[in-house]
Amino acid sequence: MTKANVENPNSAPIEAWARLHRASNTILERVEVKLKAAGFPPLSWYDVLLELRKAEGHSLRPVEIEKRTLLAQYNVSRLIDRIVAAGYAEKRKSSEDGRGVRVCLCPEGEDLLVKMWPIYRQAVQTEFADHLSQGETETLSLILKNLLSQIVEVK
Amino acid sequence: MTKANVENPNSAPIEAWARLHRASNTILERVEVKLKAAGFPPLSWYDVLLELRKAEGHSLRPVEIEKRTLLAQYNVSRLIDRIVAAGYAEKRKSSEDGRGVRVCLCPEGEDLLVKMWPIYRQAVQTEFADHLSQGETETLSLILKNLLSQIVEVK
DNA sequence: TTGATATAGATGCAATTGCATGAAAAATCA
DNA sequence: TGATTTTTCATGCAATTGCATCTATATCAA
Numbered sequence A, B: 001m002t003k004a005n006v007e008n009p010n011s012a013p014i015e016a017w018a019r020l021h022r023a024s025n026t027i028l029e030r031v032e033v034k035l036k037a038a039g040f041p042p043l044s045w046y047d048v049l050l051e052l053r054k055a056e057g058h059s060l061r062p063v064e065i066e067k068r069t070l071l072a073q074y075n076v077s078r079l080i081d082r083i084v085a086a087g088y089a090e091k092r093k094s095s096e097d098g099r100g101v102r103v104c105l106c107p108e109g110e111d112l113l114v115k116m117w118p119i120y121r122q123a124v125q126t127e128f129a130d131h132l133s134q135g136e137t138e139t140l141s142l143i144l145k146n147l148l149s150q151i152v153e154v155k
Numbered sequence C: 001t002t003g004a005t006a007t008a009g010a011t012g013c014a015a016t017t018g019c020a021t022g023a024a025a026a027a028t029c030a
Numbered sequence D: 001t002g003a004t005t006t007t008t009c010a011t012g013c014a015a016t017t018g019c020a021t022c023t024a025t026a027t028c029a030a
Helices: A003-007 A012-037 A043-054 A062-069 A073-085 A107-127 A134-151 B003-007 B012-037 B043-054 B062-069 B073-085 B107-127 B134-151
Strands: A089-093 A101-105 B089-093 B101-105
Touching: A012 A043, A012 A107, A012 B012, A012 B107, A012 B134, A043 A062, A043 A073, A043 A089, A043 A101, A043 A107, A062 A073, A062 A101, A073 A089, A107 B012, A134 B012, A134 B134, B012 B043, B012 B107, B043 B062, B043 B073, B043 B089, B043 B101, B043 B107, B062 B073, B062 B101, B073 B089
Parallel strands: none
Antiparallel strands: A089 A101, B089 B101
16 A cells, blocks of 8 residues: 555545535535525425425424434524424424424425425536436436435435 | 426436435534544545645645635635634735735644544545445446536536 | 433524625736 | 726625533333
8 A cells, every 4th residue: 555545535435425525515506506596595495395295294393304304403493493484384382292393384385395396406407417327327326325225314 | 207207306316416415414424523523623624724735835825725625715715714723724925916815734734634634534434435335436436526527627 | 100311492602604795906908 | 008897815794503501391210
């Protein structure tokens, strides 16, 4: 092993990781720019609302949102407050758990999902998918699916 | 095409993108936790210092750092100030450009790179590479290299 | 039960980020 | 040259994030 491999961040795994990080950040930023330009809130709002829509009864406990979005607890707590303040969801006291809250998707939230989707989809197409062949997209997706299955609980 | 494919974020490119984003975030967070636990600053400090070390004369203009790290201009400006305040680099007036600044790596900054590297490398190994075969890492890396070459200037 | 521990969620405060803008020098152009 | 535009970098202010901690309820063990 050369000296470079010991002291410099150029091992193959680090390089792969750096590319993963860089690609993800670059694309995220560009997608966010397009959402904002279209007058929409950040992608994290979409993620939360989408989880609500997918959920049984269109509602989830904050702790469930936390697990599904991988946001930190305090960020979920405050993000929910913002989404609720904007009228896209509402908070109700949990009936089963006295500590808990239940976040419910409002019709306005469903509308928002419907309206954001084409912009979101198009942005991902333009900033990401258009630069890969279909085979590359599939391969990438499969490798990442496998990776994620090993490192996270949900999804 | 089914209704679901029109209205729901489940097209193959979106799914691939979501996995990319999720994997990157999850791993980044865990790597950051390990760096912090070892008493080190965030990865962004490492990135900046590393770019300085790679650069001719161990120094760069902020605008160059911006291009290489993909950080926003105002974030570069303030990140540099923090790094300088911590004694890892210093700012000098640019000789060629009256508007400009030159950020120079200090010996303390080089030391920091050397000390952070094994922790960083190990964290990436544990949180990322250990969950992929060598072939998967290579494939992933190549696809992302190709993608990045199309969407960013530098690297 | 009761006492100890764990879980759910909120929040004060400090640090960081994003936005908008400013100042200064350079580059361009009429 | 002088005016205009562009580039470089900094910064005030608002929004968001991270950290630490708090309250309340639930769970568990004796």
